[in-house]
Amino acid sequence: MSETRTFGIVAEYGDVDSVMAAARRIRDAGYRRWDVHTPFPVHGMDDAMGVRPTILPWITLGAGLSGLGLSILLQWWTNAHDYAFLISGKPLFSLPANIPVAFESTILFAAVTTFLLVFVLNGLPRFYHPLFRMAKFKKATDDRFFVAIEARDEKFDPGATRKLLESTGAASVEICEEPLDGQVLPGWVKFVGVLGITLAMIPLVVAYRARNAKTDTPRLHLVGDMDFQPKYKTQAASPLFADGRAMRPQVDGTIARGELRENQHLELGTVDGNFADGFPVAVTRELMERGRNRFDIYCSVCHGYGGQGDGPVALRAKELGEGAFVAPTDLTDDYVKKQPAGQIYATIRNGIRTMPSYAAQIPVADRWAIVLYLRALQRHSDASIADVPLEKREEIK
Template sequence: MVESAIQAGAKPVYGVLAEFDDVDSIAKAAREVRDAGYERFDVYSPFPIHGIEREMGLRPTKLPWIVLVCGLSGTSLALFFQWWSNAVDYPFKISGKPLFGIPANIPVTFEFTVLLSAFAAFFGMLVLNKLPELHRPVFESQRFRRATDDRYFLAIEANDPLFDAKRTSELLQKLTRNPVELCHDSGQSGALPSWLRAGFVGVAALALLPLAATVWARAFDTTRPPIHIVRDMDSQQRFRAQVANPVFADGRAMRPDPLGTVAWGELGASGAAQAGKRGDTFVDAFPLPVTSNLLERGRERFAVYCTPCHGQSGYGDGLVALRASELQEQNWVQPSSLHDPLVRTRPVGQIYDTIVNGVRTMPAYGRQVSSDDAWAITAYVKALQRSQNASVDDVPLPERAKLGVQ
């Protein structure tokens, strides 16, 4: 049978295949074949036969070393990345703890070590075994199907230097009672059908599209607004202040106050006490009685809010102003002296208005200083102005003697 097969010679010979009944006979055969000097042969069995590698003279696999290297790479990569990302590139400051401390980084390091080691063990095994390899010449034997069920096979390959179809077959036939067969390599490839391969390539190409789109978007600038696939809170639907809104009869998105309501803080804002003026004219009388309490309050508030720029006496020589002049600040506008004739002749309503609403570079103090306090400051400013520009006539008669004037 073997000889006729050789003569047929249509397909190249892959090797000789022998079938065995049990573990003992295959183990014995493996040893005999090895002792006969063959090297390119293999044993096929439905389960691992322990000890067969010694019978066959196989060397231990180097897989553990691959796993060790990958595992150690995992350890160092994980440690390095945690240090770089959390301590260097984006330092996380949490409760004053050190930016990098081994104990907190152990869990991730451990998991990553295991992950890479497991990949190395699985894929390393596949690569060393040259899997996947969907088609093999031995699969062309019908009997070989039982190699994954309950039969044991030994194949000596034709590319072994000692291989001789006749002598090799005879050697194997001595070891088994089952007929030995010649195995051909029909050259059939184990590749997948072309339509399936095209499908895989197509799916893989499509799967790359989102990545390509992301890279494109990251690499180029655009003036168009970003595409929000999922609308977050920052892009919620609403009417902006100045746009038209068809819901209301007047078409305005911004609604006026409903009739009879007053907005917070607007109550009485139109009155003279709050505005400091009546119509367009500044008032020149205090809307509240000027008492020594009011002046005392005014002095205290003036010291808090006004002295930093205007100075204790109101000449515009406060500490801020002095320092700005010292530093020769370019944009600094010297605060007005409250004793400037122009300021002195202003109606009290205008001084009040300046305090509440500000003027030129002076900010508005209406938010920090209540209306009553602004009037108190105004009263104090008027007193201050009078004190700095007084004549002897302002001194009451009984006091003049103390000053030594008439």
């Protein structure tokens, strides 16, 4: 048996009325660290004990309001600010659409906070209490009522406190001892905890392995809707149509939107079968800026920002020593400079050698914008000091 110290004095009562009366007297005597233990909830005990109202409702309110504010902020940030996305023609930030999420978040924040705080404010989880050492205390879950005044209360005095409890008509008054040591977590609890956490990992590992390892049996499909989407892929068969094709051919006598190619110069870059020189659209500064923007997005990865065939893809291929790699053309080379604008346009539209067609990614107007920007790059590649405005010449000398 190890060393012990006094935890407090415990009084036992046989009925509700006497424990209520005792609670009132202890409250009036000014004790703070004490508690009543009853087998069932006793109406009015809070008052009799002088328990102050809990702050929990205020924290719940605060958590609910945080949920409200954060969810509105989240919806504004994601849908109206960071990635503006138009849905059903509604305003980007529009309260009616946000209210369901805000409502649920308010409840979620308030409920989860309340749930967790009830544990925290009650000091749970608690595995051990000194009162459990008393054999009699087991009756607190059956038919007896207990009042325990703790020794760490400022007003606690072994003699006087005992006398107070005896004077309240207690059936018995006892001192409860608690051991000084031995309050550490037993080794087997730690072991079970670690084992439990380890075992809990197994399903995750199995699922992860099943989705990544090579196997000749079909994979586990955890998210079936993701793996088997109800859609037809390109060239797939469909029983829906008489000809069995999922892809539908163009209906005879119709032209798809944006595919009416009336202006050959504009659409194909040719006039009477030859590549056209000059632009079919108005040449403006805005068009060139648009061209720069598109060129930097689509072309520069291979051709480089300056158009000299030194984009990151080309540099990487060179670094790896890829012998079969066809280096991108230096667009500032003389033979490209001599090409008519229509020919460059046609190259973007149709592709050339290993360069694929960019018709799918780049619409007609943007192709011409790129051609225009390319002309500016070519002009820039053989510029002389005479091209620089007089007042800027000093800066670059």
